[in-house]
Amino acid sequence: MIAEAPSSKKILTKGNYAIAQAAINAGCECYFGYPITPQSEIGEFMSGKMQELGRAYVSAESELAAMNMVIGACSTGAKAMTSSSSCAVSLMQEALSYATSDELPVVLISVMRGGPGLGNIYPSQGDYFQATKGGGNGDYRLIVLAPSTVQECVDLTYKAFYLAHKYKNPTVLLADGLLGQMMEPVEFKEYPYPEIDNSSWALTGAKGRDGRVIRSYAPLAENQCVFLEKLFAKYKAIEENETEWEEIGTEDADVILVSFGSTSRNVKTAMKLCREKGIKAGFFRPITLFPFPSKRLSELASKTKKMISVEVNMGQMINDVRLAVNGKIPVELINKPVGAPPAPEEIVTRIEELI
Amino acid sequence: MTTQVFKIPESLRENVKYSFCPGCDHGVAVRLVAEVLDEMELKEKSILVASIGCSVTLYDFLNVDSIEAPHGRALAEATGVKRARPDKFVFTYQGDGDFASIGLAESLHAALRGENVSAICINNTTYGMTGGQLGPTTLLGQVTTTSPTGRNLEYYGYPVKIAEHVALCDGTAFSARVSLDSVANIRKAKQAIKKAFEVQRQGLGFGFVEILSTCPTNWKMSPSKAHERVRNEMMKTYVSGVYKDVTSGEQAHIMRPSFV
């Protein structure tokens, strides 16, 4: 376990510890959580460190309670977070729906494992739908960031706090068991974002003003219409300003491999192996899963012949790729249901079968 | 010499009009909370966590900073608020269904941890807002829309005694059950609310008051008949009194209440 103040020194650490340290560097004042493999190290790290720093840590009675505690803390303008995994993130869906309606800067670290149900503790990308489509009720979106390295676990945790507060919207760092447990050298830079002024809405006690109300109850249909239009105008702004992706070799590609998170690392290697074999492959990695880089994929669909979505699930992100491509070219799937991502050579073999 | 002996509490919003049914005791309970906030000068540092049920629009009545929690989660949210801002006065106002059915885990764990917050729970033996269904506190024999022949033990099981359960938690500093059936009891109820708020102010732990209230609409009774029911039926099962008070050494395990 490490506990490092921001510095330019590189440290070898595992993803879960890196995320926890990054949250502390980002100024997280409160952590609420419940243990679940493969992310329990985040809570373990936080329990000691937050206490040492005089910040709040609560071992919640459930994930349900943990997420509601985050909501309570966020309602005061505090930076607060929880972390969990798959079947336990399912328990948080009600609160996430409320938090979007309350417009609160909730940060959730979701470290995916196998499902459905209890599943297993192997890495998985089976919660792409859970994170990007949501399991809560009503029209809402969560901002979803998908790291592919331990360094990105740090950088995108910083960003998660920033975006959550900038847009007053719950934000998910969608990692997986592989990233949570793997060790890589990382650099903990200073939190690079400006602090967001929340004095206009945070609950601070009604001193010299009327009581503020953070609520989602809208008894009149017309009020709810106005609210949802406003909420979706915000989502449009997020799409315009915050969509992020990485692409390599897409300009002349005959086939573009689309992949996110830890899986994308082997896909990037597979793309290079394809090039060595004379297959003109390109690589495209969405970093924000919401907002999804649909516009760019749509542009690329006019230049390339085929896209292949590579995922460790039964094919989830492929739906968003297909929506972006909108029938212009075929979109195929290379997948593994659960576990470590397919090896680069295996991906190349399956690409050769598909083209 | 004329002195004003009653006025609308300043912690209520200006020209407030409750949305409760005629004769509903919620209105009295909310006023008592406001009076205590006034008297203890807590309004400006209060953060209220409202709940789901007839109490959902409490923030339209109390002029304090408020957040509305999902059904049953008020004390989890109150925990988050208090841990983030320990200098604020944090309290919840919930119904019995919210506190003791869907939210029992969140409620009792807040008490067990000794969260330094206060909770007010209205017990009217039914789910009022949804039209009078059987709830956790529905009395044996009571007819509701989901116990059409009355709550019988074999089919529905026992009702929950909330104040006693809360008192058994080590983190509880104060737990009492009061009633609003008479003016004398209304005055005792106010003292209990004050005590539950006071233990938070002193940092002693979880403060709790269960308030026996009426639901004339769903009980299908006149408001005054409803108070008779509180006296003659509810208070037999739900005995009023202080179940725990760390400031006076009153202990839960004795289970013999003393009055406020």
Added chain:
Amino acid sequence: MSRIVIDSDKCKACYLCINECPKKLIKISDKTNSLGNRVVEFDDPKGECLGCAMCATRCPDLAITEVYKG
């Protein structure tokens, strides 16, 4: 002289205050308010009000807004 002030607009006609008054000085009036309720009125021609505020303490709807004792 002791007296109470009633805000008729808030009266929901539950009539709990009527039973509470030890001097029976509150009665159902002929008036109907904007909610359609037959509201109560304070009728104290002999100045018997004690200013005990039991009516206001009982009223669930803040319709008895002020009580003066003297």
